[in-house]
Amino acid sequence: MIIAIAPFGLLFGALAADNGFSIAEATLMSALVYGGASQIVGVELFGQQAAPWMIVLSIFIVNTRSILYSAAAGRLIAHWPGAQKALAFFLLVDLQYAETEREAEQGRRLTLGWYLGLALPIYLTWIAEAALGAAFGRLVTDPHALGLDFLVPIYFLSLVMGFRRRANWLPVVAASAVVSMLAYVTVGSPWHVSVGALAGILLAAAMPLPRYVEPSRG
């Protein structure tokens, strides 16, 4: 999993340096924000001299999908003490969320040890990569041949397939796919993520309810 994410940590570092961030600033941003796509959008806008509030707003928009993660994952860790939950939400990136749902689906009770065991290696690698990318980003001459730019979609598709036994999986995936592609070509990135996801979620909420709805766990 770290292999799929690794190119993006390095890519962020390299882009940050390209757009005028120091190595320390790039590293600090990875440590405090810890949100791959939003950080890349942020430094690109910074390089284009966008107004600071525009940069911060764009980062928030890219991360609006976290609101959904937080609502969904919050049910799974509702039994944790407040401070543990506060820490867990800081680390709730795409991969962490997907793996948390998968762990819960297998009927295991989520523990802080399991959660941090997954999160901390990814988080620490992410920070180290920002520094490495900012320092040595230009050394990778042909990331395209190595497929680095497309490993994350492949990884996410394998995760999507992993949820295929859930209620209404196919209609949800179909609705999210079609609407996100439409939004991508009309409204543009990053709105396609929130718009597409909402389409799938609203469809799931509107579908006839199964006789037995999974109760919230934890």
Added chain:
Amino acid sequence: MSTTLWIILAAAAVTYLARVLGHLVLSRFAYVPPRVQAGLNAVPAAVLTTLVAPAALDGGLPELAALLVTGLVALRGGALVTFAAGAAVLIALRNLPV
């Protein structure tokens, strides 16, 4: 403090806000209606799909073939095997001499 530092701190604040907001809102309700539950159960597939589909739209033959193989292998194999198969197809097709 420099502008860059302010941007980083504000970005960190809004990102953390997004990561707690859904839970803060939802946990105020003692009872979560079945339709909201059904919607929340759809979150992982719905959101992750939006991170794949538009990338497929931009992709050429190697990218589409890689996604197809990923989808097929996922029907049988575990997550790691699936990812490795998709990545192998992508890298192989991109490096084919055409």
